[in-house]
Amino acid sequence: xxxxxxxxxxxxxxxxxxxxxxxxxxxxxxxxxxxxxxxxxxxxxxxxxxxxxxxxxxxxxxxxxxxxxxxxxxxxxxxxxxxxxxxxxxxxxxxxxxxxxxxxxxxxxxxxxxxxxxxxxxxxxxxxxxxxxxxxxxxxxxxxxxxxxxxxxxxxxxxxxxxxxxxxxxxxxxxxxxxxxxxxxxxxxxxxxxxxxxxxxxxxxxxxxxxxxxxxxxxxxxxxxxxxxxxxxxxxxxxxxxxxxxxxxxxxxxxxxxxxxxxxxxxxxxxxxxxxxxxxxxxxxxxxxxxxxxxxxxxxxxxxxxxxxxxxxxxxxxxxxxxxxxxxxxxxxxxxxxxxxxxxxxxxxxxxxxxxxxxxxxxxxxxxxxxxxxxxxxxxxxx
Ligand SMILES: Cc1cc2nc3c(=O)[nH]c(=O)nc-3n(C[C@H](O)[C@H](O)[C@H](O)COP(=O)(O)O)c2cc1C
Numbered sequence: 001x002x003x004x005x006x007x008x009x010x011x012x013x014x015x016x017x018x019x020x021x022x023x024x025x026x027x028x029x030x031x032x033x034x035x036x037x038x039x040x041x042x043x044x045x046x047x048x049x050x051x052x053x054x055x056x057x058x059x060x061x062x063x064x065x066x067x068x069x070x071x072x073x074x075x076x077x078x079x080x081x082x083x084x085x086x087x088x089x090x091x092x093x094x095x096x097x098x099x100x101x102x103x104x105x106x107x108x109x110x111x112x113x114x115x116x117x118x119x120x121x122x123x124x125x126x127x128x129x130x131x132x133x134x135x136x137x138x139x140x141x142x143x144x145x146x147x148x149x150x151x152x153x154x155x156x157x158x159x160x161x162x163x164x165x166x167x168x169x170x171x172x173x174x175x176x177x178x179x180x181x182x183x184x185x186x187x188x189x190x191x192x193x194x195x196x197x198x199x200x201x202x203x204x205x206x207x208x209x210x211x212x213x214x215x216x217x218x219x220x221x222x223x224x225x226x227x228x229x230x231x232x233x234x235x236x237x238x239x240x241x242x243x244x245x246x247x248x249x250x251x252x253x254x255x256x257x258x259x260x261x262x263x264x265x266x267x268x269x270x271x272x273x274x275x276x277x278x279x280x281x282x283x284x285x286x287x288x289x290x291x292x293x294x295x296x297x298x299x300x301x302x303x304x305x306x307x308x309x310x311x312x313x314x315x316x317x318x319x320x321x322x323x324x325x326x327x328x329x330x331x332x333x334x335x336x337x338x339x340x341x342x343x344x345x346x347x348x349x350x351x352x353x354x355x356x357x358x359x360x361x362x363x364x365x366x367x368x369x370x371x372x373x374x375x376x377x378x379x380x381x382x383x
Pocket of ligand 1: 041043055093094095096097123124125173252274275277278279307308309310328330331332
């Protein structure tokens with residue numbers, strides 16, 4: 001090998017390595033790039049962060065018992081969800097106010113998701129209107145996450161806009177009737193909603209704008225805060241949402257098996273087991289611990305999706321083994337966005353896809369529907 005070729009080779013390796021290769025490194029690089037209060041807002045959980053921590057610990061409390069000699073030369077990672085086939089067993093979680101992470105924010109994430117045919121769930125408090133996110137998604141499937149508004153006409157108007165923009169499901173977040181007690185934001189006196197980073201879907205909504213006393217910026221922000229805080233939200237409103245749309249409706253933030261049962265009784269089309277990444281009720285059960293209880297009552301009647309704490313491929317495999325039909329990626333892709341914009345988010349997805357595929361193969365699983373061939377056991381338990 002000539003010296004010149006050698007140096008080119010070395011340079012390529014360095015270029016490849018320019019991006020981090022695991023969650024902790026992505027997070028550390030993101031921290032370097034961000035103002036402390038912005039990084040703190042994204043990283044942190046509610047209260048003393050007990051739930052944030054247990055979201056990770058509960059994965060470590062379980063171990064995969066792999067199968068061997070099972071010809072894993074080809075691994076099919078695809079899943080079927082709400083009548084559609086997806087190449088990968090994960091979706092991108094709704095994360096609001098993505099301009100905190102990158103100027104192109106939600107648009108960059110939607111494009112990154114489209115590159116891998118991974119559905120993107122856009123938030124009510126996105127930094128770009130749902131119509132622009134739809135355009136950035138091209139023909140990639142997208143779902144719309146709804147924060148209920150006290151002024152119900154705003155919610156129904158947003159659902160209608162989502163239908164018109166080609167969204168394929170409505171994800172109603174039910175664990176955020178008020179904001180969790182987020183010590184980091186309290187300490188930093190940081191409220192991105194007040195700063196207006198999450199107003200795009202509201203200022204583009206005729207029902208919202210008509211509900212305001214005037215069209216001034218202050219009234220817009222006050223109007224958003226008044227509607228986002230909706231403590232009187234109940235199953236009655238869920239029934240109305242179901243009646244208002246033909247799209248499948250999923251509930252995000254279910255942790256109690258009885259609520260899973262009520263959701264099914266209400267005709268809900270899917271359940272997202274989530275504690276909002278530990279950002280709402282501190283001390284709440286980790287999503288991974290809640291999963292088997294919910295999978296047991298649901299009995300495959302509707303899809304069960306899990307988020308909160310998924311950081312690596314084996315976490316996804318454990319969730320699938322424990323009864324999830326798919327998982328949502330949250331903070332990892334946001335850190336990708338911070339570090340490298342759309343390209344950074346793509347790199348995170350690529351690494352996650354590859355690691356999940358390798359992990360399935362090494363567990364001896366060649367198709368997601370065959371996950372039961374391997375086993376999951378409590379760690380450190382006996383011989
Ligand atoms: C900065 C940030 C903003 C979020 N915004 C929303 C949102 O607008 N709507 C929503 O339903 N969930 C929101 N979530 C929760 C995520 O959808 C998801 O449940 C959580 O990030 C999963 O946990 P993980 O980040 O530990 O994987 C947000 C989470 C973070 C970290």
